Amino acid sequence: MKRTDGLCLSFTALFCVLAIASTTFLSGYTMFVLSRQVAFYVLIALAQAVCLVVGGMNLSVGGIGNLATVLLGLCIERWQLSPWLAVAVALGFGCASGFANGWFITRLRIDSFVVTLSMMFLLMGLRSGISGGQPYALPESFTFVGQKAFLGIPCVFWISLAVLALIAILFERTVLGRHLIATGTNADAARLAGIPTDRMIVIANVLSGFLAALAAVLWASQLGSATPETGDTWLIVSFAVAIIGGTGLSGGVISASGILLGAGIFMLIKHGLVELKANPYFANAFLGALILLAVAIDRLRDLFGRTDPRRGD
Amino acid sequence: MTSSLVRHRIPLACALAIAVTVVGVKALRREAARPALVWYGNAVHPYITEVRSGVEAFARDTGTPIHCTVGQEWTQDNQNVNVEALSTQGYRGFSLYPGDPAGANALFRLLRGRDQKVVVYGAEPALPTPALFTVATDVKKSAMIAAEELIRLMGGRGRILNLLEAVTDVNTRKRDEGLREVVAQHPDVQIVQTLSDMMQMGEATTKIQSALAARAEQIDGMIATGFNPTVAAASLLTEWHKDPRHKRIRFIGIDTHPTTLQAIRDGAIDATVAQNPFGHGYVSCALLRLLDEGWTPIEEYQFIDAGLVIVNRTNVDTYADAVRQITDRILLDMKSKCLAPPQPGTPRP
Structure with missing residues (x-):
């Protein structure tokens, strides 16, 4: 049984239960809003997963989202730049933040937890101070991608599918992807094999920053405003979806399809809690239990699994 | 081909199961009765609890079924996820607090596009807004009234410690502006320091006690325009004023947490601004029900000031009656001042 088969079964079970239990679950509108939210979860989880895969983490995904949003807003509203240029600035900022994370981790040999935690506070503070x-x-035209659909499917979902496909190709078909996985699997062995592991860690962090900034831009497009608090809730979501999707916490394992299914499962559970009128005071307890369960399954999979540990699927 | 099918048997079986469920459920399900109204609280918070009491009182008084639910986090994206999920269930009206004043408008637009009416409570969204009404305290006016009261208590002169809650909340900026405008009108009054970002009680306590330790002698009055700094300051000033060597620091806060009210009774602090969260809930649902019955707003968008009462030692045990009277007055005026009656022949839901 492949890693993603279990996720597939969980997703199917949740989908069927909700379809039967709720009178409105199968409406086109429900599918639209759910798939749009899944698209954001996918991007946020990928931002975390690409750092996890090289054996690190990025606690500043939300902080990057915060400041990318503020920069986007400043460029468009205050500096009157073209939205295209503003998006480029926001994405460029995401890459630069990721590069800074990677530089501190590799050059100064500081643990990724410490670097990205500090970066998170730095960026969140700048967000509040600037905005x-x-x-x-x-402008109204900016909401086209975030609020409109193409062939009945939200544009943001198409974008996240395209990003997922590129990530899958990167990790399964390219040398760079293999080097990233090797760095996370065993950095010492990878270094001895001639892989520039420091460069791989920097690349992973740049990619992570880019994906976080992309999620921020798309979120602003959905809201129709650049809201400084964008990203405040991303940290837990990024870990939860990445881990549920089969990304290994100890590095070296990533699955694009797993992350898509993980995002779908996460969304179905959140939606299900609302649909089935679960006690809202316990909602975070459900989510916490889910993350714990996912980590436990991941650990058991490592201990007893017979699959190739280098690949998610 | 066969080996590929075998290799992907589980995903294929899952896809088949989903397809069968979709087809089966659609074929068997009959049209369900449409529910009516929903009230959504952003997260577990004393303010939300008080608003909910107003919603539940309205449901009880009028026999109107209202689905009440509370979110997990006080953020716009969490609100979007939850409210979009509720929207899919066909509710006709929503009473919502804007998680983010500008960002919430996209959600309101989406609901309005589905012919679901939105009445906002608690804070005004960015204008223009697709919401039909806001029932809230006029936050700037409230801060200005509080500031005038504090300056009066200080004898028209002295230095103020300004305590703000969430710097990411646009209402905090409005409150700050209100205070600064009032201070600017009094040449003998100045703001000695502004403390902010006090979203948790622990954080607020730490910051305020640091300020007291560092420059108590320079502080003649304190004003808090957020819930957490108010409770923290009430608690700290109760302790502070027990020591006869400490100078008297005048204080006015906001909201009616038991700690704040007890500090007023004890004379440790001077006053607090009682908002009308009960009315935010009650009036917003009353509006939704009338809109659902076919009443139409007389303007595209209207702000209904839910009012406030300054609570001090003289009315600390009776202020709730005054707040309730404000709600009753709004309800009495609502049909004549804000809404037009349904046209004859308008189909009732």
Whole structure:
């Protein structure tokens, strides 16, 4: 049985239970809003997963989302730049933040936890200081990607599918992807084999920053405003979806299809809690239990699994 | 071909199971009765609990079924996920607090596009908004009234410690502006320091006691325009004023946490601004019900000031009656001032 088969079965079970239990679950509108949210979860989880795969982590995904959003808003509302240029600035900022994380981790040999935790506070503080909590208005045309659909499916979902496909190709078909996985599997062995592991860690962090900034831009497009608090809740989601999706916490394992299914399962559970009117005071307890369960399954899979540990599927 | 099918048997079986469920459920399901109204609280918070008491009172008083639910986190994205899920269930009206004043408008637009009416409570969204009404405290006016009261208590002169709650909340900025405008009108009054970002009680306590330790002699009055700094300051000033060597620091806060009220009774602090969260819940649901019955707003968008009462030692045990009277007055005026009656022949839901 492949790693993703278990996720497939869980997703199917949840989908069927909700379809039977709820009168509105199968409506086109429900599918639209759920798939749009799944798209964001996918991007946020990928931002975490690409760091996990090289044996690190990125606690600053939300912070990058915060400041990328503020920069986007500043560029469009205050500096009157073209939205295309503003998006480029926001994405460029994401890459630069990721590069800074990678530089500190590899050059100064500081643990990724410490570097990205500090970066998270730094970026969140800058967000508050620069914006003063004030959201920035975006032009109506900017909401096209975030609010519209193509062939009945939200544009953001198409974008996240395209990103997933590129990530899958990167890790399964390219030398760079193999080097990233090798770095996370055993950094010492990879270094001895001639792989520039420091460069791999920097690349993973740059990619992570880019994906976090992309999620922020798309979220702003959905909201129709650049809201400084964007990203405040991403940290737990990024870990939860990545881990549920089969990304190994100890590095070297990533699965694009697993992350898609993980995001779907995460979304179905959140939606299910609302649909089935679960006690909202316990909602975070459900989520916490889910993450713990996912980590436990991941550990058991490592202990007893017979699959190739280098690949998610 | 066969080996590929065998290799992918589980995903294929899952896809088949989903297809069968979709087809089966659609064929068997009959049209369910449409529910009516929903009230959504952003997260577990004393303010939300008080708003909910107003919603439940309205449901009880009028026999209107209202689905009440509370989110997990006080953020716009969490609200979007939850409210979009509720929206899919066909509710006709929503009473919502804007998680983010600008970002919430996208959610409101989405609901309005589905002919689901939105009445906002607690804070005004960014304008223009697709919401039909906001029932809330006028936060700037409230801060200005509180500031005038504090300056009066200080004898028209002195230095103020300004305590703000969430710097990412646009209402905090409005409150800050209100205070600064009032201070600017009094040449003998100045703000000695502003403390902010106090979303948790522990954080607020740490910051305020640091300020007291560092410059108590420079502080003649303190004003808090958020819930957490108010409770923290009430608690700290109760302790502070027990020591006869400490100077008297005048204080006015916001909301009616038991610690704050007890500090007023004890004379440790001077006053607090009682908002009308009960009314935020009650009036927003009353509006939704009338809209659901076919009443139409007389303007595209209207702000209904839910009012406030300054609570001090003289009315600390009776202020709730005054707040309730404000709600009753709003309800009395609502049909005549904000809404037009349904046209004859308008189909009732």
